[in-house]
Amino acid sequence: MGLYEFSPDTDWQKHIAFFWTLKTEADIDPSGMRIYADGCSDIICNARETTAYFYPLQGTHQAIPLHPGQLYLGGTMTAYGILKGEPGCTLNGIRFRPGGFYALFSQTMEASVDSTIEFLDEELCTLMQQTENLDSRLNQWLNNRSTDRSVQVAGKYDFIYLRKKMYESGGQVTIEELADEMCVSNRTLERIFKKNVGIPPKDFLRIIRFQEVLKRLQNLQTKNEVSAEKESLLQIAFELGYYDHAHLTNEFKKYSGILPSELSLFYKTGISNGQYF
Numbered sequence: 038m039g040l041y042e043f044s045p046d047t048d049w050q051k052h053i054a055f056f057w058t059l060k061t062e063a064d065i066d067p068s069g070m071r072i073y074a075d076g077c078s079d080i081i082c083n084a085r086e087t088t089a090y091f092y093p094l095q096g097t098h099q100a101i102p103l104h105p106g107q108l109y110l111g112g113t114m115t116a117y118g119i120l121k122g123e124p125g126c127t128l129n130g131i132r133f134r135p136g137g138f139y140a141l142f143s144q145t146m147e148a149s150v151d152s153t154i155e156f157l158d159e160e161l162c163t164l165m166q167q168t169e170n171l172d173s174r175l176n177q178w179l180n181n182r183s184t185d186r187s188v189q190v191a192g193k194y195d196f197i198y199l200r201k202k203m204y205e206s207g208g209q210v211t212i213e214e215l216a217d218e219m220c221v222s223n224r225t226l227e228r229i230f231k232k233n234v235g236i237p238p239k240d241f242l243r244i245i246r247f248q249e250v251l252k253r254l255q256n257l258q259t260k261n262e263v264s265a266e267k268e269s270l271l272q273i274a275f276e277l278g279y280y281d282h283a284h285l286t287n288e289f290k291k292y293s294g295i296l297p298s299e300l301s302l303f304y305k306t307g308i309s310n311g312q313y314f
Contacts, residue, residue: 040070043172049179051197052137056172057130061087061122069121072114073251074292076135076234076244078146079111080156082165087123093151094118101153103128108162110138112149113235115244117294129165131175135241136196136233141182146235195219196233203238208246209278212238246277247292250285254301270297 039060045053054077059070069092083089083103090100094116103109113135122128139146148154164174199219203210215238216226230238253273274285289297 045172045179046176049176052134052140053179054132054134054137056175057132058168058171059120059122059126059128059130061124061126069119071294072118072120073247074114074116074244075248076113076241078113078133078135078138078149078234080131080133080138080161080165081109081111081153082129082162083107083109083126084129084166084168085125085127087126089120089122089126089128091153092119092121093153103153106162106166108156108158108165109153110149110156111153112146112151115151115236115240116291118151119294127168129168129171135200139233140196141179145232147231148235150235196229199229203242203245204248206245207249207277208242208244210242212242243288244292247288249277250289250297251293251300254297257301 041058041060043056043058044050045056081103083105086105088105089103091103091111092100093114100121111130133141138144161178164178165171167174199215202215202218212223212226216223219226221229227237230236230241234241250273257269270285271282274280274282277285279285279288286297289295293300
């Protein structure tokens with residue numbers, strides 16, 4: 038499977054991470070791609086004649102088919118999933134930063150958590166079936182939604198601040214600190230998060246902490262000594278508030294489907310067997 042990413046216009050980058058196209062070869066039956074939990078969401082269009090399938094929640098649920106010519110909303114994931122496409126499949130997508138979909142569409146995210154549901158927008162569906170110049174077409178479509186973007190997303194910038202605060206802390210800021218800074222109750226903060234990302238802030242912080250582990254693993258300088266690597270993982274666990282190495286490993290496997298040591302090996306060797314995404 039080949040993944041191609043395209044940047045949105047600068048004005049939309051606070052809400053949209055990138056546009057993307059995912060293709061499978063016409064004569065190859067792919068093993069699928071592992072999708073990590075990262076707090077993001079996607080609008081997905083199947084732009085060809087073959088079907089794709091999404092397996093949410095660590096593969097414990099039935100496959101969700103993504104039919105040709107249909108538009109879908111892929112919600113926030115609380116565990117890794119697997120995406121597979123039949124030979125010759127092409128998926129086009131918009132990857133939203135946490136809270137980005139709600140900011141632009143004013144539709145809450147709870148119904149799509151750990152799932153992919155049909156998203157009804159005939160104009161956008163038609164546009165996203167056209168792979169050529171997809172980024173230009175999507176940028177123009179976004180620009181046409183409103184001549185005043187500050188009005189379009191009025192009242193929703195507080196979540197951008199919350200998101201920034203949480204990522205800067207590596208998931209270490211507390212719910213109480215966030216609520217106090219926003220001058221809201223813990224219950225109100227939870228409602229804000231369920232509207233924007235579909236899950237409570239506590240769960241979102243756990244995902245951010247996992248993402249911080251990913252970054253730190255990538256930056257590890259100890260490339261050869263297994264004992265040094267284990268020591269580094271222990272240090273990461275301690276610094277990010279995990280109880281111990283086992284706690285980090287269990288959380289990591291939930292969100293990625295692999296062990297930290299397996300990902301470290303990938304970073305060292307570059308060998309992925311198509312399973313890292």
